[in-house]
Amino acid sequence: MSSMMATHEGGFSRINMNRAGLWLFFVSEGFMFAGLLATRFALLPGTRPDLDQTVGLIVTSILLLSSFFMYRAETAIAHGDRSTFVISTFLTMVLGVVFLVGVVGFEWLPSEFGPSDGASGSVFFALTGMHAFHVLTGVIFLFVIFTNGLRGVYTAESHWGVEACALYWHFVDVVWVFFYVSLYLVGRVA
Amino acid sequence: MSEKSKSSAMRTGVVVLVVLAVLTVAEFVVGTVTNGSLVPLAIIALIKAALIIQYFMHAPRVLRSDQEGGGH
Numbered sequence: 001m002s003s004m005m006a007t008h009e010g011g012f013s014r015i016n017m018n019r020a021g022l023w024l025f026f027v028s029e030g031f032m033f034a035g036l037l038a039t040r041f042a043l044l045p046g047t048r049p050d051l052d053q054t055v056g057l058i059v060t061s062i063l064l065l066s067s068f069f070m071y072r073a074e075t076a077i078a079h080g081d082r083s084t085f086v087i088s089t090f091l092t093m094v095l096g097v098v099f100l101v102g103v104v105g106f107e108w109l110p111s112e113f114g115p116s117d118g119a120s121g122s123v124f125f126a127l128t129g130m131h132a133f134h135v136l137t138g139v140i141f142l143f144v145i146f147t148n149g150l151r152g153v154y155t156a157e158s159h160w161g162v163e164a165c166a167l168y169w170h171f172v173d174v175v176w177v178f179f180y181v182s183l184y185l186v187g188r189v190a
Numbered sequence: 191m192s193e194k195s196k197s198s199a200m201r202t203g204v205v206v207l208v209v210l211a212v213l214t215v216a217e218f219v220v221g222t223v224t225n226g227s228l229v230p231l232a233i234i235a236l237i238k239a240a241l242i243i244q245y246f247m248h249a250p251r252v253l254r255s256d257q258e259g260g261g262h
Binding site for chain 1: 199200207231252
């Protein structure tokens, strides 16, 4: 029995402990993002920043599509399909970069307000900045599993790195589901 | 795992993606029509998050004790 298969007391394997640890990390991250959302509704009750709706819809669609390709990559490696895994991971990574370019290049740079220009600016840059940082770390994580995938590190039986990356990427997507609604759609333009 | 279970899992992914896309458009329309009413938008966002957590993140997998690797 390999070390990956070794079970702990109560029948939980190493992989189960890894999963539990990662989900606990998501819970702690969730509290941090929930705090940012609470700040948004406390500082801008009934209003929202004046943002480009088209950009918001496009970057949201890109992130959802990237989550689909991440799911496809994980499903592929779980079935031993390495080529689909590598291609799908690459597409996820590219879509992640496009999302970052969309937020930074088409929302931050043309913005008429900065982080210090009142509540709208503070809320917008704090929420999108923290989320963009997580997307950036996710892209780095994707690059790691992509290069590992090219070297044939993962198999159908052992691919915890891919699973962890997929979970992290989907978590970042879930966060954006709430950030998109609260930044772009809820309330009247301030 | 078989080719059949792989294509079934891939199909699930496509269905979830389509539903998420439809809900995102619905969000956009509701946000525009209702002038940004919080309740309907929050409900749609919760449904989208639940779909991602259930199908893409395989949330029930964390409670199982007998799976290795991807667990599809």
